[in-house]
Amino acid sequence: MERMMHARPLPARRAHPLRIALIGCGPRGLAAAEMALDQMPSCRITIFDPSATPAAGPNYAPEESPHCLLNLRAEEVTLPFPERISFSDWIAQTSAPGPTAEDYPPRRRMGQYLQARFTALQQAHPGAIRHHRQIATNATRDAAGWWIETHAGAYGPYDELVLTMGQPVTRADPTWASWRAQAAACGALMATAYPGHALQRKARGWAGKTVALRGLGLAALDVVALLTLGQGGQMAGGRYLRSGREPARILPFSLDGVPPLPKPAxxxxxxxxxxxxxxxxxxxxxxxxxxxxxxxxxxxxxxxxxxxxxxxxxxxxxxxxxxxxxxxxxxxxxxxxxxxxxxxxxxxxxxxxxxxxxxxxxxxxxxxxxxxxxxxxxxxxxxxxxxxxxxxxxxxxxxYGPPLGSARLLLALVQDGLVQLTLADDPAIRLTAQGWALDRDTQATVMIDAVLPPPRLDRIDDPLITALLREGGLREAPATGGIDVDATGCAAPGLTVLGRMTEGRSIAADSLLDCYGAMTRAWAERLALPPAQPRPAAENQHA
Structure with missing residues (x-):
């Protein structure tokens, strides 16, 4: 069957439960599922996400390093539906001596909590949620609705397609791509900040090396902790005590060399x-x-x-x-x-x-x-x-500063001489036979990227988004180069985008709290409006 974008009118909606295809299920996907089922308990949700741990997403993966911390206190994580148990109460109930509601818990604890909410949602709505551990590569629409293509086949039809995939696959910027092309020839090493547990393992072989760290945001503070505390170092009396397994030097750099300032005690x-x-x-x-x-x-x-x-x-x-x-x-x-x-x-x-x-x-x-x-x-x-x-x-x-303890660690490392905050612009950094030359006297043999890509369509390399753009289902937002949507996340009839790619219509969408924010709620309320006509039934798979 030929399925072209906008080839026929949207399916009518009356006789059968609303069928939702949810692409990506981190915290925002969980929020969408919770709000949809709150508004429409009869709806049916099919999740396409390769992760074995839906709801947590990569940022809050349960296997993440304990040195990657939330930048919110537990009691500041105020998500809807607290009757399911608040994060601070859950922390108190599930913690042995360790994090309390006064602390900034590890991000993996948030992932465990989100998974617990996902399990509770499934139990409260038996049969309402299906999870295909597959990557959606294309979406087409015919008179029956949306069809989602994966490497295993096509699934559908669905009445509503919702993209909640967080940061889609993105092309490397020209500088990083150029470095990557040259690095192998000179034996230089390149890595990304996340997943943190993988970086922590890689860093076991970097003792004595000079490591450059591109970016000085919150991700950079995670990386610094992984390269120091994650290698056995300790803080004591405001000083850093080396384990001997750390890199020789860590050189975080940005245009101004200034890290974010900590939140108040x-x-x-x-x-x-x-x-x-x-x-x-x-x-x-x-x-x-x-x-x-x-x-x-x-x-x-x-x-x-x-x-x-x-x-x-x-x-x-x-x-x-x-x-x-x-x-x-x-x-x-x-x-x-x-x-x-x-x-x-x-x-x-x-x-x-x-x-x-x-x-x-x-x-x-x-x-x-x-x-x-x-x-x-x-x-x-x-x-x-x-x-x-x-x-x-x-x-x-x-x-959006870090916990005070993270800032104190960074200052202790600067005072120790292990970390040097550096002013540098990417194009001014050269990759030589000896490594990256940050200045005349400083060479690094390892480069870590801690810069989050901007939410711009011209950088996206995700096959599903690329296909929807090509067929006209998505348009570029004039203010930011992201995806153009209305206040409910609607990009086209039957097609919704929630998350950081909607920046321009939304603002500060990177926040965990925004996952449960006004746009997600407005989307669920829009779908709950009275339907017009009957819809056909039964989801099928065509392998």
Whole structure:
């Protein structure tokens, strides 16, 4: 049978339960399944995901290293349907002496919790969920509905196709691809940050080597822990004690050489709390700004941030905000990455008054739920969305910081001399016969990539997304180059995309909490609207 995209009208929907094909099942896939079954207990969901551990996804894999930590405290993970047991309660019930609700648990504990929720969902809805451990390579549609192709055959029909695959397969950027092509010839080694447990094993053979680490975000802090604590090192009294199995040097590099600053200690969080009137004013300002042109929008947001930032920090924030809009992080020009990190730790621990930038970062973090809601529903110009996205992205170094303990480990390693924070631009780094030359005196024989690819369609190499693009089912979002969707994730009739590839319609979609956010709920509510006509029955496989 020939199945061409949009060849016939969508299948009618009345006589039979809604049939959903879910492509990818990490935390967002689990959230979609939970919300769909909450809205429509009669629906039937078929998952296509090669993982043996659905719901956890690669970021929270149960086999992940214990040194890869959440950057949320257990009690901050507030997901819907808490009657199934909250994460903090589950941690308390399933932990021997170890992580408590006060700690930042290992990410693998989150994966175990998500798996427990998946099992509970299956038990609450017997027969509602099927899981094919296969990769979807194509999707076509005919009068009966969607057909999902894998190497094992074609499955279907389905009424709704939902892409919840997280970060799809992506082509390497030109610099990384060039390095990879040259590395084998000179004996240099290349690796990626994740899976962390695999990197930790590889690093057992890197004692005495110089390791370069591309990127200085949260993933880089995971890598640093894997190369040190993961090789038997320890922290004691604020100092790092070497095991002798670590690399000789670790060189994380980025354009500014500055890592994200840690979140404040739990006892300090009330210092950064907004008053009710401030919260209302900021929510209104964000909603209003998204209806304006880019300059006016950023003026409104900056003006709304000034009063609470001045109250909390005790300093005038106007100049800091002006610089941040044009050149994020330029306020720290002339200061060493080591000093910036040390002062960030002191602010997070309460040993130093919090500066304007640090306070604005905490304020912005508290505004994330309102920002996501407004961004989703606002009728905004693409350039306005792009401006707000850029501002949010620049503040991530202050809003999405690591646990205080992770930052202290990094500083201890810098003080020990094992880690050197480095300013470097990818194109300026040369791969020579001796390895990567970060500067005139620094050579590395191992390169680790800790940079998350941008959510852009022109970088995607996933066969399913490529096929849907080719057939016209997906379009590029003008603001970001991601996938164009509406507020419910709808990319085309019967085709939904949820997650980071929708950046432009969504914002800050990388967050675990966003998996259960407004777009996923809006999608489930849309599907629960009264159907129009009967739909044909029975899922089949054509091998």
């Amino acid at each position: 739990r006892t300090l969080q009330p210092r950064f709390a907004l008053r009710d009137a401030e919260t209302a004013q900021l929510h209104a300002a964000i909603a209003r700004a998204l209806t304006l042109d880019p300059d006016a929008a950023m003026d409104d947001i900056a003006q709304a941030l000034e009063a609470p930032a001045r109250r909390i920090s005790g300093a005038a924030p106007t100049d800091w905000l002006r610089i941040e809009r044009d050149s994020p992080g330029a306020q720290d020009a002339g200061r060493t990455p080591r000093d910036i990190l040390r002062e960030g730790i002191e602010m997070a621990a309460g040993c130093r008054p919090a500066g304007v930038g640090y306070c604005i970062g905490q304020i912005w973090r508290s505004l994330q739920p309102a920002l996501r809601r407004s961004f989703l529903t606002a009728d905004s110009r693409p350039d306005t969305r792009a401006a707000v996205l850029a501002f949010d992205r620049g503040l991530k170094r202050l809003t």
